[in-house]
Amino acid sequence: MKFISTKTIDKIGVITFNNDDKRNALCTDMLIEIEEAFDGFSNSDIRVVIIKSNSTAKVWCAGLNIKNLPDPGSDPLPYNHPLESLMRKIEDFQAPVIAMVTGTVWGGGFDLAITCDMIIGSPECSFAITPAKIGVPYNTSGLLHFLNVVEMNIAKEMFFTAKPLIADRAYNLGLINHLVNKDEIEDFTMNIATSISQNSPLSIRVVKEQLNLLGKAKSITPDIMERINYLRSKAYSSSDYQEGKSAFLEKRKPIFKGN
Numbered sequence: 001m002k003f004i005s006t007k008t009i010d011k012i013g014v015i016t017f018n019n020d021d022k023r024n025a026l027c028t029d030m031l032i033e034i035e036e037a038f039d040g041f042s043n044s045d046i047r048v049v050i051i052k053s054n055s056t057a058k059v060w061c062a063g064l065n066i067k068n069l070p071d072p073g074s075d076p077l078p079y080n081h082p083l084e085s086l087m088r089k090i091e092d093f094q095a096p097v098i099a100m101v102t103g104t105v106w107g108g109g110f111d112l113a114i115t116c117d118m119i120i121g122s123p124e125c126s127f128a129i130t131p132a133k134i135g136v137p138y139n140t141s142g143l144l145h146f147l148n149v150v151e152m153n154i155a156k157e158m159f160f161t162a163k164p165l166i167a168d169r170a171y172n173l174g175l176i177n178h179l180v181n182k183d184e185i186e187d188f189t190m191n192i193a194t195s196i197s198q199n200s201p202l203s204i205r206v207v208k209e210q211l212n213l214l215g216k217a218k219s220i221t222p223d224i225m226e227r228i229n230y231l232r233s234k235a236y237s238s239s240d241y242q243e244g245k246s247a248f249l250e251k252r253k254p255i256f257k258g259n
């Protein structure tokens with residue numbers, strides 16, 4: 001594999017991002033490789049999966065590779081997008097998935113991290129959700145991921161400001177399960193994974209699915225869904241979206257006009 005590496009330690013699967021030169025930005029090929037790794041683990045007696053970056057990486061994941069975003073007029077995050085497919089794979093995976101985060105996390109990488117069942121972070125980590133910097137409308141399933149881990153006012157702050165949450169605040173808000181020094185986090189994470197692997201895999205699989213179903217049990221009427229789809233279409237067909245994408249690629253500050 002080009003963008004990740006994998007290994008198995010007893011009944012624990014480990015996926016390591018290995019695209020440091022591109023700040024582990026999630027290009028289509030990288031997303032496919034991660035999904036293939038989960039497919040491989042699902043065919044073995046893996047009871048926990050850890051997703052991590054290289055220990056020297058300052059960026060855990062820079063989010064979606066903006067070069068893969070479509071031009072205005074097309075939904076940037078449709079149901080069949082590789083990131084959406086991967087996050088469903090993580091949610092439906094037979095065993096718990098732990099994100100071990102030792103660097104900064106941006107955009108879709110943040111969504112990927114909170115889709116995992118647990119996050120263990122070091123003091124160097126931070127988290128930012130940045131669609132407002134590019135003019136991208138976020139999809140409903142992604143918003144629900146955030147509303148399942150933080151209160152509404154915190155989700156609004158994160159999406160409106162696009163500013164990073166530092167490790168201490170992320171821990172206090174409950175985004176991070178444990179905050180552990182970087183030189184200890186690998187052993188700490190492996191110890192938790194080992195503890196999980198020694199418990200009943202059937203019980204854990206059933207409880208994980210139950211909790212995921214309950215987390216999605218929010219009533220949305222057809223009218224509300226149609227309104228949401230209209231609002232998203234308005235945003236991803238806008239001049240602001242084109243400006244945000246162009247400014248990012250040209251490495252300049254965007255000039256948004258609200259249309």
